[in-house]
Amino acid sequence: MKKTARAHTNIALIKYWGKKNAELRLPLMSSLSMTLDAFYSETSLETGQQNEFYLNNQKQSDQSAQRVFQYLHKLQDSFGLPYDALKVSSINHVPTAAGLASSSSAFAALAASFCAYYDLDVDRKMLSRLARIGSGSASRSIYGGFAIWQKGHDDKSSYAYPLDEKPAMDLHLLAVELDQKPKKLSSTKGMQAAQNSPFFQPWLARNDAELNDMIAAIKNNDFTKLGSLAELNANEMHAINLTAQPEFTYFEPNTIKAIKLVEELRQQGIECYYTIDAGPNVKILTPLKNIKEIKKLFLSEFSNVKIINASFGPGVSILD
Amino acid sequence: MKKTARAHTNIALIKYWGKKNAELRLPLMSSLSMTLDAFYSETSLETGQQNEFYLNNQKQSDQSAQRVFQYLHKLQDSFGLPYDALKVSSINHVPTAAGLASSSSAFAALAASFCAYYDLDVDRKMLSRLARIGSGSASRSIYGGFAIWQKGHDDKSSYAYPLDEKPAMDLHLLAVELDQKPKKLSSTKGMQAAQNSPFFQPWLARNDAELNDMIAAIKNNDFTKLGSLAELNANEMHAINLTAQPEFTYFEPNTIKAIKLVEELRQQGIECYYTIDAGPNVKILTPLKNIKEIKKLFLSEFSNVKIINASFGPGVSILD
Structure with a gap:
């Protein structure tokens, strides 16, 4: 069996x-x-x-x-x-x-x-x-x-x-690996430590509204809205960590550099947004047409970066 | 005259x-x-x-x-x-x-x-x-x-x-200059942009409590309390910026590196706290006895850093 x-x-x-x-x-x-x-x-x-x-x-x-x-x-x-x-x-x-x-x-x-x-x-x-x-x-x-x-x-x-x-939606995710070191603080410990941030409860209180806004963005096929909401939500999570007591952050120096590159790309009219999880690496949300320019910039700015392109995947399946 | x-x-x-x-x-x-x-x-x-x-x-x-x-x-x-x-x-x-x-x-x-x-x-x-x-x-x-x-x-x-x-209080401030570039966003513009962060109002609502806690720390000559409150308050300000719409940050890669060095010093039992204003540089709050160790670490970790030691100054005076 x-x-x-x-x-x-x-x-x-x-x-x-x-x-x-x-x-x-x-x-x-x-x-x-x-x-x-x-x-x-x-x-x-x-x-x-x-x-x-x-x-x-x-x-x-x-x-x-x-x-x-x-x-x-x-x-x-x-x-x-x-x-x-x-x-x-x-x-x-x-x-x-x-x-x-x-x-x-x-x-x-x-x-x-x-x-x-x-x-x-x-x-x-x-x-x-x-x-x-x-x-x-x-x-x-x-x-x-x-x-x-x-x-x-x-x-x-x-x-x-x-x-x-x-x-x-024309939505791609570029998984940008800036740092291969294992994270020092597990997600389980991080999310525990985050709960004493003074902004944790205000963030929780926003959950329904943020979720509904995101659902609307998806239903309206609105990439701009989806991207900016995702970026805000990720920044909220990292703002929570930064204001925990004691504070902590999953950001590394290269995370800040990557954030600023995304801002720079947007200023140049190349629309993309970042999201960041419990680690230093960034994931960039973008329509297909911008992938090339984004990759070019990141490859030129980081010596050891690895970038993998993903889009929508299927649900779970039984193979045999 | x-x-x-x-x-x-x-x-x-x-x-x-x-x-x-x-x-x-x-x-x-x-x-x-x-x-x-x-x-x-x-x-x-x-x-x-x-x-x-x-x-x-x-x-x-x-x-x-x-x-x-x-x-x-x-x-x-x-x-x-x-x-x-x-x-x-x-x-x-x-x-x-x-x-x-x-x-x-x-x-x-x-x-x-x-x-x-x-x-x-x-x-x-x-x-x-x-x-x-x-x-x-x-x-x-x-x-x-x-x-x-x-x-x-x-x-x-x-x-x-x-x-x-x-x-x-035995309180010193180490002004650590990591970056000499002029800031891209003035304080006036930064504090304007920050106000649409979802955490701005929750932060404002905490102002009285934070002020009273800080006053108590000063009256009790409690450096630990003063330092951790100052660090939290600064992080709140930068969390506000990170969650503004659109987000922005005064942090540079070296700011994150400096933050982690302060965390590291504390883990080694060298008590110190950081505060950060509208720019990438950090200021470290510390009692006199730790200055030497802190300077040593920062000078060894950054190639171009300048560190100036300050303590309490006097009020305004007329010279002639």
Whole structure:
């Protein structure tokens, strides 16, 4: 018995940055994302002699293996299944160079392969809830195009749903890797530390309005609105971190340089916007026609930069 | 007839970053500052054949001269004085290397020399109001030690007063010049642009509490509290800028590097805090004993850095 699922990573345009319940990964805010074609995880589940986790063909015996099996035990528990020994093999097609977290695609693929392996009758809403328990952002990777993770108030009501799985918008994302060093502060710790910023509550209070504005931008196929809202929302998240007590920042010197290059491009009439997650790298939102100019500038300004181009990716799928 | 006044620059620990009335320079928030011994302006007023402004012995005929005489005409108007021709000579002992604005000391010295020249009977509260009309932060440079500029609600009620002119606190400021380029966005334009940040109103709402906390830290001689409050307040100002629409930042890559060095020093038990104004340079607050270690690290990490050490300076004085 072996089942394989593929799920794509997503990038949040309205960020998830705060947990209401760490165990269930219930968020303090709703978020909205774009699923990306260029980056995905393929995960197989098969009957094993013992629990084994292979990542990119390397057997893992560290925290990541522990996290995978703790997660699978939770799923087994919730369906009244025994703790069968399982061999999990995952290939992450998310190059380090992307500067993107692979946990969204990894846990979405793992949840889907689990359901396929046990032949469970779950709809995508349920699958999103199961993925969420593994990694919050994974709840959104169930769907292609644009997805919304509604915060909900408990395990049952906190899941993602598709907003537009085949968007018409001319929207590309350039994943710009400025820095390959692993981040010093994990997302989990960062979002915990951020909550004592004096701007955290004001930000939360804006969540509904920001989400609605973003939905309207998508429905109106308005790239300018989408880009500027995404940039503002990302800056809000980083403003929260900078004003936490004690303050912290995921920005590195090159992050500031990249931000100023995006501003410069806009001043030149080359429309693009940045979004930044829990790390120093920037992702640039742009229509197709500007990709060449943007790449040219970044390649000339940074000696070691890697840039990967992505657009809309599909939702989760079962491969065999 | 010639009168000369000296005034020292000040650094805001609770920032002034928003005008309610641009003409009268009425602020949206109260601010609190430390007057610095290392940096000052000396300004002479004497009877002239025509209006002339000399800055550091160079005759000025640009905007700065215009600003000086527009200001002096306002003062002449308010005292019912004729527009006498005046020769203004100012020496700024504020090296570019300090990364500090000289307008606080310049307009405090100019206001004081004006009152001395006309032998006007003004108290320091009135002098602070007059200085404010030239440059908001100048209102605080009338006093030594710690001063508070209460925002007030009109020309009469918006002035600074001394909080503690001879502070006992072991407090030094290292002015760290990372970048000598003139800032691209003036303070006046920056504070205008900042006001549409979604966090601007929440920040304003905190002004009284932040001011009171800072006053308590000073009264309790609590450097840790003073430093962390000053750092938070500065970060709030820069968080406001980052979340303005459109966003902007005074940070340069080296600003982020400097911030992380301060964090690193603290982790090593070398207590110090940063504050940052409308430019890329950082100012580090520290007790005397840590100056050597801080300087050593910054000099080793930056190739072109200049560091000037300051502590409490006196209020405005008439020299002849």
